[in-house]
Amino acid sequence: xxxxxxxxxxxxxxxxxxxxxxxxxxxxxxxxxxxxxxxxxxxxxxxxxxxxxxxxxxxxxxxxxxxxxxxxxxxxxxxxxxxxxxxxxxxxxxxxxxxxxxxxxxxxxxxxxxxxxxxxx
Ligand code: FES
Numbered sequence: 344x345x346x347x348x349x350x351x352x353x354x355x356x357x358x359x360x361x362x363x364x365x366x367x368x369x370x371x372x373x374x375x376x377x378x379x380x381x382x383x384x385x386x387x388x389x390x391x392x393x394x395x396x397x398x399x400x401x402x403x404x405x406x407x408x409x410x411x412x413x414x415x416x417x418x419x420x421x422x423x424x425x426x427x428x429x430x431x432x433x434x435x436x437x438x439x440x441x442x443x444x445x446x447x448x449x450x451x452x453x454x455x456x457x458x459x460x461x462x463x464x
Contacts (some may be wrong), residue, residue: 363443369460378431383438405454406438413447
């Protein structure tokens with residue numbers, strides 16, 4: 344007789360990803376972002392038209408944000424051409440290069456500011 348216990352144990356052993364709330368300081372809007380995706384990927388779910396997604400790999404700086412509060416980690420390198428050491432120390436980062444470790448609050452300072460901070464209507 345064949346059982347599925349092995350498969351079930353495998354499925355149960357997989358933890359569901361944690362989700363965090365990311366707040367856009369300028370608008371007060373929030374979006375959910377999993378620990379496994381970049382803040383930029385989560386930001387796309389705001390569904391705002393005209394958000395330039397750019398390169399998604401730290402090479403264009405359209406997604407520059409300043410993290411005002413919360414925890415995150417960098418999962419891919421950011422060029423010093425776009426984020427200086429001083430900016431990094433001031434929590435300025437590229438949203439495509441960070442993933443949340445907690446709820447975070449960001450100010451959009453890159454070229455996508457105009458589109459992300461556009462109010463409805
Ligand atoms: S999308 Fe190009 S640096 Fe983030």
